Amino acid sequence: MKKIKWQTYKTIGIKEKYTYRYLSLEKLIHFLETGSIYLSRLDKFEDNLEGISPYEIKDLLSNSDNAQQNLIEKPHVVGEIWNSQIKKHKEIVKLIREKLIQNQKDKYVSCWILGDVESIGMWDLYGKNGFVIRFEKKTFQNLIKKNISHPRNINKNLELIISGKVIYQNFDEMETMEKESLLKYSVFRKHLSFKHEKEYRVVGYSKDSETTGIEYFLGNPNQLDFQILTSPRMNKFTFDTYKKILLKYINYTKISPSKLKIWLDLRNLEL
DSSP: OOOOEEEEESOTTOOOOEEEEEEOHHHHHHHHHHOEEEEEEGGGSSOTTTTOOHHHHHHHHHTSHHHHHHHHTOTTOOHHHHHHHHHHHHHHHHHHHHHHHHHHTTEEEEEEEEESSOOHHHHHHHOTTOEEEEEEHHHHHHHHHHGGGSHHHHTTTEEEEEEEEOEEEOGGGGGGOTTTTOOSOGGGEEEGGGGGGOEEEEEEEESOTTOSEEEEEOOOGGGSOOEEEEOTTOOHHHHHHHHHHHTTTSOGGGEEEOTTHHHHTGGGOOO
C-alpha cells in the first residue's frame, strides 16, 4: 500500500489554541456531507507570489519596473542598448513567472486561521453572514496525521502532507537577505502585508497537476471534535433558518452563535 509521508513545520512554538476556517454555507455543507477539507492548487490562489523563493524575489525586484525606470533616467543609455536592456529585464521577469507557476502546480493548500478567539477582521473578509469551523489546533493537527493512511486519502496521489504555520517576510528587504530568508518549505512564506491573518496551513504535495483541488478526508463529522460558529452579524431569524438546515447533517450541540455577537449587539440586547 502506498504511504503518504507526514511532517509539521514551525508548529512547536504555536501559542494559539484554535484553528478557524471562515467559510460560506455552501462550503460548510460540503464539509458536513463529505467529512473532508479542500486543498486548492497553489496557482489558483489570489496571491500570485505563493511559494516564491528568496532568489526569485531578488531577481524580480532587480528586474522590476523600478529597475527599468532607472535605465530611462540614465542619459548615456540610448537607442538600441536601452531597448536591449528593457527586453532582457522583461524576459527575466517572464521566466520567473513561468517557473513560479510551474512550481505551484504540485502543491495543494487548505488555509486556516490561528487564534484564541475569533477575529472580527477575518469575519468581515471571509465570513460575512457566514460560518466558522473551529478545531482545537492540536486536535486538528492530529486528525490530519491520523488520516494519512485512510483509503480515501491514499487514492489521491498525495506524496507528502505538511501542517504548519505561515512565516511572514518583508519581500523588499530580501534582495540583500537571501540566506537569512530561506525556508525549508517556500509554501509557508507570505508577504508581511498578510501578517494579520495568522495563517495555519495544511499542504499536500502531489505530481497530479491536472486537478485543481484535492479532498482530504478527516472522518465522519458527527464523530469529530469541532464547533460551528455563525457570524456575529447574523440575526436570530437567519440563525434559526440556517440551524434547521445544518441539523440535517450535524448534532445541534456543534452549532452556536459567534462568541463576539454579545459585544456587537450590546445596544440591542433584550434584558
